[in-house]
C-alpha cells in the first residue's frame with residue numbers, strides 16, 4: 001500500500017517548513033527569492049510555508065533587501081517574540097540559567113549560589129527557582145516557553161532523562177531530572193553532560209566557531225572532553241564518550257573514583273592538585289601554598305596551588321608541571337584517535353596558561369603523530385561561566401529546528 005496522499009503532503013509540508021526555518025536561522029535575514037535558491041523549493045510552496053510561519057509568529061518581516069528586477073525584496077527573519085528556550089547548568093556550588101529567543105539571543109539570566117552543604121532536595125529546589133526566575137524576567141507568558149535544556153555535571157542516562165550519579169553531591173543517585181522538570185513546567189526537557197553543552201557553545205559562539213572537528217578539554221573536579229564532528233556532538237554507543245579523565249597515565253597509580261588505578265583524574269584534576277600539595281607538605285615540603293590557605297592544610301585548593309606557582313613556589317610549579325605532562329599525554333592520545341582540527345582548553349587552564357599550557361602543548365607535539373599536529377590549532381576558551389547553560393539552550397533550539405528525516409517507508413505486501 002502506498003502512503004496516503006494527505007500523509008505525503010504533511011510529511012512534505014513539515015520538511016519544507018523545517019528547511020525554511022533552518023535557512024532563515026542560518027542567514028538571519030533572507031528574502032523569499034533567496035530562500036528558493038538555497039532550499040530548492042518552488043516559489044509557490046515557499047510563499048505558502050512563509051505565510052503560515054508569519055501567521056504563527058515564527059517568522060517576521062525585517063525590512064527590504066536588494067531589489068530584483070526593480071522590485072525590493074522583503075527580508076524575513078525569525079520571530080523574536082514567538083517563544084523562548086531555557087538552559088540551566090548546575091553543580092555543587094551553584095545553579096546558573098538563561099533564556100534565549102529563537103535567534104539564540106540571551107533574553108534573561110539568573111543564578112543562585114548554593115550553601116556549603118548541599119543535597120538532592122536543595123539542588124532540585126534551586127534549579128526550579130532559577131527557572132521560575134528566568135521565566136519572570138523574560139516578560140513573556142510561560143506559554144511561550146518551548147523547552148528546557150539541562151547541563152549536568154555527573155553521569156547521565158540521556159535516553160531515560162535520568163541524572164545517574166554525581167561524585168560531588170552526596171545523595172544524588174538516579175534522579176529522574178527530566179520527568180521532574182517536565183511535570184513542573186509542562187514542556188519537553190533535554191539533559192546532556194555539561195562538558196558536551198560547553199563544547200557545543202564553543203562551536204557556536206567561541207573560538208571553535210570555524211573548526212569542522214573540535215575537541216574541548218575541561219579540567220575541573222574531574223577531567224572530560226567533548227567532541228564535535230561538523231555540527232554533531234559525538235556521544236558514543238552508550239553516550240559515555242569523552243571520559244578523558246579515566247585514561248590510565250600512571251602504572252600502579254592511586255585508586256580512582258571509577259574503581260580503576262592511575263587514571264589521569266588522580267593526577268591532574270583540581271582536587272588531585274590540592275591533595276598532592278597537602279601530601280607533600282605533610283612529608284615536610286616547604287611551600288607558600290600553606291600560607292595562602294591560611295595555615296590550614298584542610299583548606300588547600302587548586303587555586304592556592306595556582307597562586308603559589310604564579311609567585312614562583314617550587315612545590316606548586318613542580319605539581320603543575322607533572323600534571324600538565326600527564327594531561328598532555330592523554331590529550332595527545334585523543335588527538336591520535338580523533339584527529340581534531342582544533343583542541344580548546346577550558347578557561348581554568350587559561351588562568352594558568354603560562355604555567356601549564358606550554359607544557360601541555362610541548363607534550364602534544366612530542367607524543368602525537370606529526371600528521372595530526374601539523375595543522376592542529378590549540379586554543380583556550382574565552383566564553384564566560386554561562387557557557388554550559390547557553391550550550392544546553394542551543395541544544396534544545398537545534399531540536400526545535402531539526403529537519404525531519406525522510407526515510408524509505410516500510411512497504412507491505414499488496
Ligand SMILES: [Zn+2]
Pocket residue numbers: 245246247256257258259260261263265
Ligand atoms: Zn578513573
